[in-house]
Amino acid sequence: MRAVCILFVLYPHLDFTLNHYMAHLAVNGFFVLSGFLITTLLIAEYNQFQTISLKNFYYRRALRLFPALFVMIFLFAIYAICFGAASQLHRNFYFITQALFYFANWAQVFGLGERWNYIAHTWSLSMEEQFYLLWPIILLFMLRKTASRTSLLWWTMLAMFFFVGDRIFMVVWDEPFWSNFWRLSRSLDTRADSLLAGCCAGIAIASGLLPVKRGFQTGLKFASAASVIGLLVIGQGYAPDPWKYCLEWFLASAFTAVVILQLVLTSKTALHRVMEWPPLVYVGKISYGLYVWHYPIFEIARNNIHSFHWQIVAIPVAIAATLVSYYFLELPCLRLKKRFQKVGKNSGTPTISNLPAQPALETPT
Secondary structure, X not given: OHHHHHHHHHHHHOOOOOOOHHHHHHHHHHHHXXXXXXXXXXXXXXXXXXXXXXXXXXXXXXXXXXXXXXXXXXXXXXXXXXXXXHHHHHHHHHHHHHHHOOOHHHHHHOOOOOOOOOOOOHHHHHHHHHHHHHHHHHHHHHHHHOOOHHHHHHHHHHHHHHHHHHHHHHHHHOOOXXXXXXXXXXXXXXXXXXXXXXXXXXHHHXXXXXXXXXXXXXXXXXXXXXXXXXXXXXXXXXXXXXXXXHHHHHHHHHHHHHHHHHHHHOOOOHHHHHHOOHHHHHHHHOHHHHHHHHHHHHHHHHHHOOOOOOHHHHHHHHHHHHHHHHHHHHHHHHHHHHHHOOOOOOOOOOOOOOOOOHHHHOOOO
């Protein structure tokens, strides 16, 4: 699923289409996946140890996310110094600061500098990092205070709908600032419903709240097929209408969550065969690095290669940078994550007995 999302992000960034709407839905997909995977693993840890080591969680997130991003920022800084216009140096380092400290999304909301820049794509990484900082603490508190896992799920769903209402309120209020695209698309609160949709799916699965009867699984397969069709239909159209951001983004998140539930709780369907295609699986593994590296490379190529076919250079360079990053930077850091796994008496890592494809959950976002 990460592979599908990253491919829908790359396509418009290569100028192969003027419609970037499917890319917005693909970013929604990344948010849902992040909420699902993080919640599932945290609840698995709580199930086994009756607590969550926040310190170890943040160490693991740092080892997964920081190396590729920081090296990309470092190399972009060298590019800005050596090859960028002297008049733009201060501006570029301002964008570097935004990305480095994970507030690029809020900088774009409040118009702190140009919103389109060489590393503007770090807005979504900033938003996810803000989610990683807040959600484990909130989840641990809720796990300790809620009467049951069903209550935990209902409270999370309530929060999800609250943030959908938050976005709708901004459109109804219709003031120039509160209803503009940047406020609706780049703020953590206005995109929190996508993250929480994944969290709801994670809570339901990790807590065993969903029935395992054949009738439920059959219904889930039909719902998943309808969700895939719904995602494709929504992605085809685009208009600068805030109501589309309010309603269609939520629908896209809900559809994605349904697809995730079907992939995890059923097996041997047509969708499984597509998602288990080895090239897609491989692209999914390297998707984080591909997301980090592709945008500055594409933008530098677009602005410096005065040819219609700048993609001929940009694509192989982006792929090469991604592979070097994955094998020589990300994988060595991922191996260090084992030092921050809490070891129990019976198992080295948290497990979820009712999941048919547990190894997939160990693959970090």
